[in-house]
Amino acid sequence: xxxxxxxxxxxxxxxxxxxxxxxxxxxxxxxxxxxxxxxxxxxxxxxxxxxxxxxxxxxxxxxxxxxxxxxxxxxxxxxxxxxxxxxxxxxxxxxxxxxxxxxxxxxxxxx
Amino acid sequence: xxxxxxxxxxxxxxxxxxxxxxxxxxxxxxxxxxxxxxxxxxxxxxxxxxxxxxxxxxxxxxxxxxxxxxxxxxxxxxxxxxxxxxxxxxxxxxxxxxxxxxxxxxxxxxxxx
Numbered sequence: 011x012x013x014x015x016x017x018x019x020x021x022x023x024x025x026x027x028x029x030x031x032x033x034x035x036x037x038x039x040x041x042x043x044x045x046x047x048x049x050x051x052x053x054x055x056x057x058x059x060x061x062x063x064x065x066x067x068x069x070x071x072x073x074x075x076x077x078x079x080x081x082x083x084x085x086x087x088x089x090x091x092x093x094x095x096x097x098x099x100x101x102x103x104x105x106x107x108x109x110x111x112x113x114x115x116x117x118x119x120x121x
Numbered sequence: 122x123x124x125x126x127x128x129x130x131x132x133x134x135x136x137x138x139x140x141x142x143x144x145x146x147x148x149x150x151x152x153x154x155x156x157x158x159x160x161x162x163x164x165x166x167x168x169x170x171x172x173x174x175x176x177x178x179x180x181x182x183x184x185x186x187x188x189x190x191x192x193x194x195x196x197x198x199x200x201x202x203x204x205x206x207x208x209x210x211x212x213x214x215x216x217x218x219x220x221x222x223x224x225x226x227x228x229x230x231x232x233x234x
Contacts, residue, residue: 016163019161042220044223046223053225053226053227053228054164054211054213054225055225056222056223059220059222061220062220096163096164098223100220108152108154108166108169108177108179109154109166109213109215109223110166110180111156111163111164111165111166112163113161113162113163114163114164
């Protein structure tokens with residue numbers, strides 16, 4: 011069953027425009043949610059996690075339990091933000107948790 | 122600096138071969154994961170391990186097995202490689218506990234011909 015949904019495969023915006031990458035999840039427990047990013051030819055790396063409530067590279071994400079969403083937002087996109095973005099959820103079962111990813115959204119920021 | 126190292130960046134294997142993908146982490150992490158990454162499908166969990174000799178199936182374990190004999194090493198085994206296992210394979214590790222960051226290897230691009 012799909013537990014993390016990223017509805018957009020590709021999102022294309024112009025530099026300076028606002029950007030929102032959508033993420034919805036399905037989980038009955040208390041979710042632990044993350045955004046990971048993969049820049050071209052680089053490793054997948056953590057961008058931010060919901061528990062930290064921080065802004066990284068101008069990106070923020072708010073957990074909305076009512077809408078089961080964790081959308082990633084940035085008010086003014088930059089060309090260097092072009093990358094693949096994955097929303098992820100930690101599920102707990104058995105003794106430990108495992109990390110489940112959405113299908114990813116490719117963000118393209120045009121000059 | 123956390124390091125997760127996958128033994129090969131690129132591999133080409135023949136159909137039917139037994140294939141070993143190795144992953145080593147140097148941060149004493151308890152949890153280790155194997156994913157495959159395919160365009161349009163994202164990252165799909167194959168297997169994970171939360172301790173030495175412990176393993177649990179992920180979403181797509183068929184055709185794969187794993188081995189965790191030492192804490193730092195987690196191996197993915199393709200018992201009899203098939204062309205539909207051509208993919209990018211990613212290894213990751215995390216410490217125990219909530220909201221912990223996953224550290225990824227550089228990936229192994231496996232082509233089965």
